[in-house]
Amino acid sequence: MTQRVLITGAAGRVGAILRPRLARDGRVLRLLDRRPLEAGAGEEVVTGSVTDPDVMLEASAGVDAVVHLAGHPGENTWPEILAVNIDGTHTVFEAARQAGVPRVVFASSNHAVGYHPAGQDAPDDLVPRPDTFYGVSKAAGEALGSLYHDRHGLDVVCLRIGTCAEHPGDERGLGTWLSPDDCGRLVEAAISAPKPGFRVVWGISANTRARWSLDGARALGYEPRDDAEVFADSVTPATAAQKTFLGGDFCAFGPEAK
Template sequence: MPDALERSRRIVFTGAAGGIGTMVRPLLAAAYPGLVLSDRVKPGNLRPDETFVSADLTRPDEVAKAVEGAHSVLHFGGHSTEGPWDAVLQANIVGCYNLFEAARQAGVKRIVFASSNHAVGFYPRRKKIGTDVTVRPDSRYGVSKAFGEALGALYSDKHGIAVTCLRIGNVGPRPLDVRRLSIWISPEDLVQLIRIGLDHPQVRFEILYGASDNAATWWDNSRAHKLGYRPTGKAEAFRAHAEAEQAKIGPDPVGDLFQGGTFCSAEFTNDVKRAGP
């Protein structure tokens, strides 16, 4: 738990108006009062102790203003799904660089980067993987998240910023289909991982999987557990709902083979036997 001095840190939360930001903000606020929220649009239900700073990640001057005086940054901003190359490039690659560089210049000590399972989406579902595997992105979006992880390693090793990259599965109150039984994470468990990134003294550069205690997991998250992660969410409790929703979707001859699901099958022109490791 942060002591009184640590609780007074200026923590900037980019992408605060997005879906994940909206879910975790109330939970973070209890531990870290006075969050500085940043996005292109103002989040709803701003608390009296929260501050909003408008910033477009593609504009270095706006990003610099947002992180001015910050001790830590939660970088959840950017393009949140697959999209045209220019949209992904500007928000998730140029924007991510702008954020890390502005943080370096501002003397930021810690960054928690919202990476994604789509950085490794072309691993087959039958294969359990750790965080030390070669990235196998399933989309332009996945490529941008792999870039963010690499950038985090650079800024950790070269500039001493403590960086935690969270390969987030799917955040929500319950898994939405069978694939998400393996990758689901509750908002409460995601906040646990964020707090490790903000507070754990051993963090230098870490990649952790953003998943709850899922019986069907494809990921070895032992490093997160060594850092104190104790997830309470269990996807298996929602299996009946997930299977019912899956029946409405139907089969995907490509996506059903790989961890990235429909991100793998979209625009796919390869032979499935030649895809993935």
């Protein structure tokens, strides 16, 4: 039986990372983005926005899981964050409910908890303390996931993603890095774990300097293989905000960082 996985924001940076890493025999990736995409083998394309309920309902039809990446990837004005990141995420969850999709994997962020102190050992259930409007949108997405699990029975896995890139660029990233390959392993675990219920877990690699728990992600079946320490000689020193706050330089926008 063919499994169908919808990826929103598939033309973005993380979407590009995941497309080849989530490809499997017996699986079709349905790719949704505002920007036109070309479907490869085992792929389908839907062009449209997560803010459009009709587009999302059509895109969610016959889907076994949604990986929700779409949204502004950093700070923006409140109207933009509200319209795309918050209302758009609600549209994704509501379309999944209406279409009978059993699972949503939500790309949350460390910026949902960014104003917690850096250097602490952060558990998976660290309470929200967002560092930006962007961080607020990720905390709101987690709250929507909790609601749609409790009220409607969806399995929802929220991934508080760290520094997802080919390599960390700074000293902070030696602890927060999520390699592209480990990103694929993490999302695959979130898609495949049996009956996860509602969970919020950290998304990082097996970094020597990690201070964020991997217990929750490993309980889903995630086994990271990469370690940012191999880049230790090439990164830039940590900034004052990175030394002070879990969210790093995103917190430099706020008065606490001045």
